[in-house]
Amino acid sequence: MDFELTEKQSYWRDRVRDFIEAKVRPAVPVYKEQDAAGDRWKVIPILEDLKKEAKAAGIWNLFMPPSSGHPHVDDTVAFEGPGLTNLEYALCAEEMGRIGFASEVFNCSAPDTGNMEVFMRYGTAEQKQKWMVPLMNGEIRSAFLMTEPAVASSDATNIETRMVRDGDEYVINGVKWWSSGAGDPRCKIAIVMGKTDTEAQRHAQQSQILVPLDAPGVNILRHLPVFGYDDAPHGHMEIELKDVRVPVSNCILGEGRGFEIAQGRLGPGRIHHCMRTIGVAEEALEKMTKRLLSRVAFGKTIAEHSVWEERIARARIDIEMTRLLCLKAADMMDKVGNKAAAAEIAMIKVQAPNMALKIIDDAIQAHGGGGVSEDFGLAAAYAHQRTLRLADGPDEVHARAIARMEFGKHGGRPSSRISSGDMAATR
Known part of the structure; x- marks a missing residue:
């Protein structure tokens, strides 16, 4: 059991992280300004500019794992991407989760990623040429x-x-x-x-x-x-x-064949959501920590009040545990396949958004009235993460699957297929 990142894992994670810090984060104010101006349903220019830069740098279409061995893959139209494994991509997705629109910068946003995987794995050459190629190029959305x-x-x-x-x-x-x-x-x-x-x-x-x-x-x-x-x-x-x-x-x-396609689509999507969620939680923890160190109440910084030490410690512990479970699930998907990793996928799908919601809620509390405003992005982050307790199957469906697997170990009802139900808010 080796917890050290490989050279390839570090390389791609660091490229994504560096691009986000150098290019995407400084563009956030411009994005907000352009988003607020004019028609709500429009193309945002700064995002298109960032996409061109990311594409030119080769940090593009990172999500598609190697396709060899999949029974339905038709390689007549090749998928253009580095072919990262689920584990390698998971580390990149965490970085993308820190800023809401960052995943689109790298052409790795929902639901296009899942749809491109469907085209790649199950589509005809004609379907790929007509729809997958322009999606790969970032020319259209789906x-x-x-x-x-x-x-x-x-x-x-x-x-x-x-x-x-x-x-x-x-x-x-x-x-x-x-x-x-x-x-x-x-x-x-x-x-x-x-x-x-x-x-x-x-x-x-x-x-x-x-x-x-x-x-x-x-x-x-x-x-x-x-x-x-x-x-x-x-x-x-x-x-x-x-x-x-x-x-x-x-x-x-x-x-x-609809259910078969849905099962192939949703497994990786759940991992992508969960790793982005860890990035969201890291961002919320950073905001909370900085706020607590900068505000004074009753003669000392808020960070010096013991209740906040407990909350900060709990946040760090929960993030680390959730990340390890997510990386384990991604690694199992790469090594033994999605079906064998069903329990881990279900567990992380329940754990990740609930973990992030608790940390975001504490961060909101730390910001006082500002936390529920639009100024710090925490209220919007909470709304999005609350949605993920429903998207790609509600908590109860995944908990049901986990419980049945446990019962099955002891002679109970065998585990059943994880439902494909979702809010269509998949990757």
């Missing part, structure tokens, strides 16, 4: 439409969106929400999960089909703020699909 307002989507078999074949086309009808990324004017394509055969076995009814957002019948009903934050220009939308027609060739992998 969305993933799974969750629905009318059903409990933590059990994705509940999904009601219908996809009925009519000759050489599918006719799609349904309503999706929490369709993250659909507010961006560059969002051109959505991967939609729905039912193509309601008579098939429970996990063979669903398919995933590509739907261009400019297709007739795709109607954005409203955007959904999170605790009052609109998350523009990314956004989370409620979308109506009304008699939307797309060619049969837009089906990914084949009818009835």
